[in-house]
Amino acid sequence: FRRGWNGWAFYSYYAPRGNPWDDFDKAIYGESMPDYQIAYPGPRGPVATRQTESVREGREDFRLLTLLKQRGLQRELDAILHAQTEGESFERLRSRALRLAAGSKER
Numbered sequence: 296f297r298r299g300w301n302g303w304a305f306y307s308y309y310a311p312r313g314n315p316w317d318d319f320d321k322a323i324y325g326e327s328m329p330d331y332q333i334a335y336p337g338p339r340g341p342v343a344t345r346q347t348e349s350v351r352e353g354r355e356d357f358r359l360l361t362l363l364k365q366r367g368l369q370r371e372l373d374a375i376l377h378a379q380t381e382g383e384s385f386e387r388l389r390s391r392a393l394r395l396a397a398g399s400k401e402r
Contacts, residue, residue, distance in 0.1 A: 296360045297376055303354060307331035309341075356385075359392050371395050 310331040313320040333346035363372045375388055 296357055303357060307333075309334050309336075311336075356389060356392075359389070359396060362396050363392060366396075368395055 309315075315332060315335050333344055333350060334341040335344065336342070360372060360375075363375075375392055378391075379385075379388055
């Protein structure tokens, strides 16, 4: 967001090699490489992972910061971005941005 990029992407959501649950199988040409995926197949559909949750949270954060910018809260947005560079936790920053987006005054 800080660099002015207007989107996000990742290389592969689901592209297993051989057994998707075994990163050490030599499924293709005897390679011992991990699979490219952030979700795994399950008996009732995709099984989410910590990586899946990280992508979701990152996308939500990007959309939240974009909303603040669209609402003209640039000063507050700059303060949040600066606090991130100073090491403030993502949870606190997210809570701060959510309060601003909801129209609450910061405390």
